[in-house]
Amino acid sequence: MNQQNQVNASRFKQSLWLVLLLPACAIAAYGASCMGDKTMEGMAYLTGQLLVCAAAGAGIFYRLFLRKRGGVYYISVFLAFFIAMFAAGKISLDKQKVQANIAMQSAKEEMQRLATNIQKNNDNQDSKVLSQVVETGPAATPKASGQFGEMERFMKDFMNSAAAYKNAYLRELNAANWDQVMDFKRIKNDKDMLESKAIVEKAKAIISKFESNTDSLFDGGRAKINSLALDDSAKKSMLDGFNRGAQNSRNMIMQNWQMERKAVQEIEGMLNLLADKKKWTLQGEQLMFRDEAPLAQFNRHQQKLQEILKEQQDIQQRQIQKNNKEMDKLNNNFQK
Numbered sequence: 001m002n003q004q005n006q007v008n009a010s011r012f013k014q015s016l017w018l019v020l021l022l023p024a025c026a027i028a029a030y031g032a033s034c035m036g037d038k039t040m041e042g043m044a045y046l047t048g049q050l051l052v053c054a055a056a057g058a059g060i061f062y063r064l065f066l067r068k069r070g071g072v073y074y075i076s077v078f079l080a081f082f083i084a085m086f087a088a089g090k091i092s093l094d095k096q097k098v099q100a101n102i103a104m105q106s107a108k109e110e111m112q113r114l115a116t117n118i119q120k121n122n123d124n125q126d127s128k129v130l131s132q133v134v135e136t137g138p139a140a141t142p143k144a145s146g147q148f149g150e151m152e153r154f155m156k157d158f159m160n161s162a163a164a165y166k167n168a169y170l171r172e173l174n175a176a177n178w179d180q181v182m183d184f185k186r187i188k189n190d191k192d193m194l195e196s197k198a199i200v201e202k203a204k205a206i207i208s209k210f211e212s213n214t215d216s217l218f219d220g221g222r223a224k225i226n227s228l229a230l231d232d233s234a235k236k237s238m239l240d241g242f243n244r245g246a247q248n249s250r251n252m253i254m255q256n257w258q259m260e261r262k263a264v265q266e267i268e269g270m271l272n273l274l275a276d277k278k279k280w281t282l283q284g285e286q287l288m289f290r291d292e293a294p295l296a297q298f299n300r301h302q303q304k305l306q307e308i309l310k311e312q313q314d315i316q317q318r319q320i321q322k323n324n325k326e327m328d329k330l331n332n333n334f335q336k
Contacts, residue, residue, distance in 0.1 A: 020065060021077065025084040028057050032085035036092025037146060038231050046089050054082035096148065103144035103152035104327050110156045111327075114163055115320045119313075150228040151238065158221050165217050169210045176202035181267060184274075184287050193275045200268050207264065211257040218246045245326065252319055259308050266305040273298050 032050055039046050058078035066073045142152040173179070180186055181199045190196050225238050273294050274280060280289045289295035 021061070021080055024057070024061055025080050028054070028081050029084040029088035032089040033092040036089040036096060038234070039093070039096070046093055047086065050082060050085045050089055054078055054085050057081045096146070099144040099146055099148040103142065103148040103155075104330065106143040106152050107155040107159075108324060108327055110159055111320065111323060114159055115316070118316060147230055147234055150230055154221075154224055154228055154238070157224060161220060162217060165210070169206065172206045172209075173203060176206060178203050182270065184282055184285065187271070187274050188277065188282060193271065196271045200264060200271065203264050204261070207257060207260050211254070214250065214253050214257070217253075218250060221246070241330075248322075249319070252315060256312060256315065259312050263305055263308045266301045266308065269301045270298055273301075 031053065035049060035053075036046060039049075055078060058074060058081050061077050061081075062069075062074045066077070142149040142156070144152045177199050181196065181203075187193075187196060221242060222239060225235060225242060228235065228238075230238065279291060279294050280287060282288070287298075289298065
C-alpha cells in the first residue's frame, strides 16, 4: 500500500507542472491583454513583445518545475505561453482597433464641425460683427475609451483651443471697432481721419500680439499631452507626432498672420483714398467717386483684399484636407 502511495505521489509530482501550467498561462494571457490595452502600435510590434515575454515566462516556469527535464519541455511551455498570450493580445488589440476607429472618426467629425462653422462665417463677410467659431469646450466626453479616448480628448481639445485663440483675436478686433472701419457714414464724419487711423493702428497691434503668441498654442498642446492618462511610451509617440505636425501648422498660421497684415494694408490704402472727402460722396449707402482715377485705385485695393481673403480660405481648406488624410493614415496604421 505504501509502495502504491509512493508511486501515486511520484506520478502527481511528475504531472504537477501540467496542473500549474494552466493558471500560469492564464496569468500570462492577462498580462498580454494588459499590454494590448496599452500599446498604440500594430500586431507585429505586440507580437515581438509577446515573444520576449513568453520566452522569459517559460524560462522561469521551467527552472521552477522542469529544470531536471529535457529541453523539449521548455519548448512545450514556451509554445503554451506564447499561444495564450498571442490570443489574449490579439483580442485586446482588436478592441483597441475599434476604439482607434471611433476616436479618429469622432475627431474628424469635430474638425468638420469647426470647418463648417468657419465656412459659414466666411460666407457671411457682410455681417457687421466678425463672427466667432462655436467651441465645444473642454468638458466634451470622448466617444472612444482607454488610451484612444485620451487621444480623442486631446485632438478635440486642441482643435477647440485653436478655435478659442481665433475667437480671442476676433473679440479684440471687434472691441477695436474693426467691424466699423469701412463704414462710409462713419468715415464721412471722421475729422482728419483720426478715428480711422486709430482703428487701423489698433488692428496692426492686435495682429502683432497674436502673431507673437502663436507658439503658446503649441506649447499648450504639448502640456496637454503630458497631462493625459497615457503610459510613457504612448505619450512619447503622441509628442513625436504632434511635433512633426506642429511645424507645418505653425507655418500655415504664420502665413495667415502675414495675410491679415496685408489685408489691413489694403484697408489702409482705401482709407487714404477716402481721406480727401471732396473726391467722393454718398448716395444713400453707395460710395460714389467724382473722378475715375481714385475709383480705379479704390477698386484695385478691393480686388487685392478679395484675393487675400480667397487665399486664406484656400489655405484653410488645404489644411483641413491634409488633417483628414493624416487622421486616415494614422487610423490605417492602427488597423494593421
